[in-house]
Amino acid sequence: MWDNTIVKMLLEGTGATLYMTLVSTLFGYVLGLPMGIVLAITDKEGIKPNTFIYKILDFIANIVRSIPFLILLILVIPLTKAIVGKSYGSSATIVPLVIAAAPFIARMVESSLKEVDKGVIEAAQSMGAGTFTIIWKVLLTEARTSLLVGVTIAIGTILGYSAMAGTVGGGGLGDIAVRYGYHRYQTDIMIVTIIILVVLAQILQGLGMMFSKKLDRRHV
Numbered sequence: 001m002w003d004n005t006i007v008k009m010l011l012e013g014t015g016a017t018l019y020m021t022l023v024s025t026l027f028g029y030v031l032g033l034p035m036g037i038v039l040a041i042t043d044k045e046g047i048k049p050n051t052f053i054y055k056i057l058d059f060i061a062n063i064v065r066s067i068p069f070l071i072l073l074i075l076v077i078p079l080t081k082a083i084v085g086k087s088y089g090s091s092a093t094i095v096p097l098v099i100a101a102a103p104f105i106a107r108m109v110e111s112s113l114k115e116v117d118k119g120v121i122e123a124a125q126s127m128g129a130g131t132f133t134i135i136w137k138v139l140l141t142e143a144r145t146s147l148l149v150g151v152t153i154a155i156g157t158i159l160g161y162s163a164m165a166g167t168v169g170g171g172g173l174g175d176i177a178v179r180y181g182y183h184r185y186q187t188d189i190m191i192v193t194i195i196i197l198v199v200l201a202q203i204l205q206g207l208g209m210m211f212s213k214k215l216d217r218r219h220v
Contacts, residue, residue, distance in 0.1 A: 006189065009176060014196055016090040017172035020162040021204075024094050025155050028101030035061070035102065036109025037135060043114070047121060047134055061103035069100050069161050073168060090171035093162060101158050108150035112143040145212050152208025156201050163197055173197055 039057050042050040067075070073096040077087045080095040116139050124138045140147070166174020173193045181190020 010173075010189075010192065010196065013171075013173045013176045013193070014200070017159070017162055017174070017197070017200065020090050020093050020097060020165075020170075020172055021155060021159045021200075024097035024101055024158050024162070025151070027094070027098045028105050028154065028158065029151070031098065031102035032105025033109055035106035037113065037139070039106060039110040040113035040139070041131070041135065043110075045114075047125070048131055057106070061106055064099065064103045065107070067100075069096070069164055070167065072096055072100055073165055073170070088169040088171070093165045093170040093172075097158055097161055097165070100161060101154060104157065105150070105154050108153065109147065112146035112150055113139045115146055116142040145215050148208060148212040148215060152205050152212070155204050155208065159197065159201055159204070 035057060039054060039061070040046055041048045042054040042057075044051070044054075064072070073093070076096050076099060080087050080092050083095055084092045086092050120142060121134060121138055124134050129138070162170065162172055163174035163177070164170075166172060166176070166178045169175060173196055177190045177193040180186040181193070
């Protein structure tokens with residue numbers, strides 16, 4: 001039966017899902033953005049080629065991205081307990097979400113920065129611009145639209161990961177879908193959680209694309 005308790009639970013689940021998604025995206029970029037920048041500049045065609053550093057980061061990114069999220073979530077339980085104090089709930093789920101998101105974000109950042117016109121970079125170098133200046137004022141500035149599109153993609157991916165975490169008590173809408181839709185056979189609640197997840201994904205994607213278009217000088 002649908003009552004205030006169910007409605008309250010769904011509202012709290014929606015809030016928990018947004019909390020996990022947005023906080024994980026933020027910390028994912030804290031780790032993934034620098035990693036992606038280093039990957040882009042140390043590549044053989046980057047502004048500071050360094051095969052040793054590139055191969056180490058490339059190896060780490062490939063390994064972490066190869067591990068299915070549910071397995072990664074279980075694998076890092078000791079780390080999650082050490083950081084959060086428990087291995088279940090919304091806050092605990094953020095730890096594996098960040099670990100899973102960081103290399104994914106790094107790859108998107110690397111790809112975005114590599115799209116920047118080489119001529120613009122060479123022009124900055126010819127004027128004596130240093131590495132930091134080129135990164136900040138050329139690479140990140142020129143790739144800003146692509147980077148923001150990447151944020152939109154990352155949020156959508158992390159939202160999906162947060163829902164999967166519900167299978168092991170991760171909290172949020174995924175947890176509600178599993179507990180009520182799977183264990184208790186209440187299909188109606190499961191369908192509602194799916195609809196809410198789809199709506200959240202569409203809203204977040206729409207906002208991201210709107211901001212990216214505003215930043216894109218071609219749309220000014």
